[in-house]
């Protein structure tokens with residue numbers, strides 16, 4: 001297949017996806033295409049189905065109907081084929097999920113060695129380069145519990161990258177972090193995005209979303225309500241639901257220098273129901 | 283990381299004692315030491331009165347043959363316990379696998395077997411191997427006649443202990459491994475089980491201690507273990523109390539060593555609580 005044609009096939013494609021948790025219609029006719037190199041950010045209120053959507057893409061959640069394709073290939077239901085497709089889609093979880101009984105280095109080399117049969121020497125070399133890229137190479141021989149949350153999440157990103165995935169899924173990668181560690185993780189994600197990785201990101205970090213996204217998806221009650229560019233979405237949301245949602249956040253209208261934004265605003269406004277701006281108004 | 287375990291547990295249960303509490307702890311220590319000495323005094327006095335400390339009850343412990351005989355018994359106990367322990371661990375592992383399998387019938391069968399082995403006293407299994415099995419014309423060496431029933435009796439609990447360990451592994455570990463493209467059985471072997479076993483080492487060792495103690499029923503099938511040989515000494519020298527005391531101490535030492543082993547194993551596996 002010539003490259004131009006392959007580039008037109010979406011890396012991630014969801015077509016008429018439906019899912020129920022009992023009576024709850026958690027994914028309601030979801031259609032979504034993520035092109036090669038595109039960064040799509042999903043936002044929406046709690047319980048709107050963002051995590052579920054993210055997890056269906058590598059079949060950690062099954063769907064009731066519809067189709068999910070990765071690089072044009074339909075997601076197999078089970079077995080080796082499913083595992084192979086999963087290995088092509090990296091996933092970063094809210095709770096890091098590093099393998100607790102393995103060292104940092106072992107965490108990163110495990111899948112390349114056991115899934116891709118990469119020789120150990122090469123796996124270690126690549127792992128050390130990745131760990132260096134995310135700034136934790138000095139921790140390589142420690143176990144996860146000895147690292148800070150921010151360091152663990154950066155290792156988790158390196159672990160996913162070690163499989164050379166076509167695309168990466170992030171499900172609230174900074175929601176379990178202390179405020180001072182959020183930026184170090186967002187910086188790494190931004191760098192990976194700048195290198196052209198195809199990404200689907202669920203986040204509550206609005207300023208980060210605005211900076212990094214090519215496209216914003218706004219979800220509510222299992223449906224995609226809006227799909228637009230960051231500028232259009234944050235400056236002129238089309239639906240009342242999105243306006244109401246955004247009013248709880250303070251999104252800077254200017255493009256801030258890297259690392260200049262805060263996330264405490266979200267928690268403060270969420271709890272107190274008022275607008276507290278932690279970012280300098282432009 | 284090298285902090286002693288007991289200390290950290292005490293720190294969890296109680297706050298650090300202040301000066302008044304420290305004084306009270308000291309008083310309690312002195313009082314209980316005194317009571318303990320008093321108890322020991324009465325025991326020894328009673329022994330003296332009833333003549334249990336007479337030379338004839340103890341002098342045969344000076345003969346090497348006594349110790350060689352006890353040593354052979356100890357060897358028998360170790361053999362039976364090791365064989366029984368290994369069989370219990372292996373069969374418990376497979377029972378656990380069946381219990382968490384995807385197939386309902388397997389799960390059901392495993393549950394029945396587990397409940398069965400847990401609910402029946404070890405001695406009944408031993409009598410089964412001693413009385414019933416030979417009637418089917420199956421010949422078995424005495425070592426197996428004690429090791430197998432003891433193992434069967436422990437296997438159900440081993441299975442449940444292992445299963446509780448598997449359930450204690452956070453489900454994110456499995457999801458992360460699956461998302462990297464690892465196959466379900468590889469995930470279990472490389473990620474889930476190694477963590478599960480770390481969680482349950484203390485409980486497993488506790489079960490092995492029970493295996494050791496259960497082998498003391500070996501006299502039923504005439505297998506020469508520590509207890510069986512002790513009984514021979516007792517009837518030879520007509521010395522019940524002294525022999526039982528010595529044998530009790532030997533059992534305590536074995537099980538103490540088992541416990542040390544578990545601590546050693548735990549520390550070797552870099553457990554992070």
Ligand SMILES: Nc1ncnc2c1ncn2[C@@H]1O[C@H](COP(=O)(O)OP(=O)(O)OP(=O)(O)O)[C@@H](O)[C@H]1O
Pocket residue numbers: 021024026044045046047048049050051052053
């Ligand atoms: N395994 C499950 N069984 C039943 N209901 C579930 C399950 N997982 C999620 N849900 C429900 O589905 C809905 C969507 O959940 P989901 O986690 O996708 O929301 P979310 O948009 O990620 O929310 P948040 O921002 O809080 O993470 C919620 O109402 C949740 O309670």
Ligand SMILES: [Mg+2]
Pocket residue numbers: 050051052172
């Ligand atoms: Mg979520």
